[in-house]
Amino acid sequence: MHADNVLIEKVVVESARTGYILTTLELSDENSVIYMQETRLNVGEYTIIIDESGRRLNLYDLQEGMRIDAYFSSAMTRSIPPQSSAFSIIVLQEEATVDITTDRVVNVDTNYGFIITGNPYDIYDQMIFTVSDDTVILDQSNNTIPLEAIQPGQLVQVEHAIFQTLSIPPQSPAYRVMVL
Template structure:
């Protein structure tokens, strides 16, 4: 695979010390996760040309075990916490492929906090995936009438009495109230990060 640095000089292998580029206030367009630590994130961000004119650029950031993913408070996140529509600051190698969009290795991805606006969904639980941090709600017989919530370490989960509980304690058929992000993926079922879950 050919690489080029910020001087467009072909390189057979990445240099030991790589220049770092920063994309601020970028928008996640796509996330592909092989597991919690490996995959890629496609982002779009505002870049500036030599004439100082701005344009929208895209880059695919390859995420590996050495990539740091965190929120603005410094809390550690994983690829499973990243969703389409999120705003991030990204630090990545200046050496990238010549593909369209170009690819580069991500050093650090910081999820930016949006305005504190949430959606609320009240529905029955279809199933949970503790290993991957998923809660599925809706009609168990119709995937088009379901919602998949991603659970992070910051998600607050309370039982019927208002006491803290764990995701694995939630059972299919239970009624839950979920406060979640206003954005969701276009997948079937759609996904959205959950901030607060209350068993009813």
């Protein structure tokens, strides 16, 4: 059997090569109804554990919260949770949760909480970062500073959401701003 994007709930290690993982599998029945099922995948000496690039891993490398693709035996116990022998486990890379942009400040709007970066003469080559009370703003020495301390022309590194609006210029929420 094969299951994609399986969540590891618990890892129990007996040795680097043996133990088990408790996973949450997404299964469907004959009526195509999808349901979640906790399953214990037993890891043995012959279980292959790798990452997406093919690098060999061992059971110590697996952690709760990781996502995996699992190949395992269709022979499952009727216990709760059901158990099966894992043939191979492929650890999936985590998706990026932030993007990082390094650019020059064009304008700072302290009234509405915006930092505009990019080319001051080309609106198509700019980005607006919305600054909230949760945004961390740091100077070159990693000291917290207010938004008012950022000036046009300064080079900043902005950690922001991986999404942006379709406006011109696009907007994205800033999580962390560092003056370089």
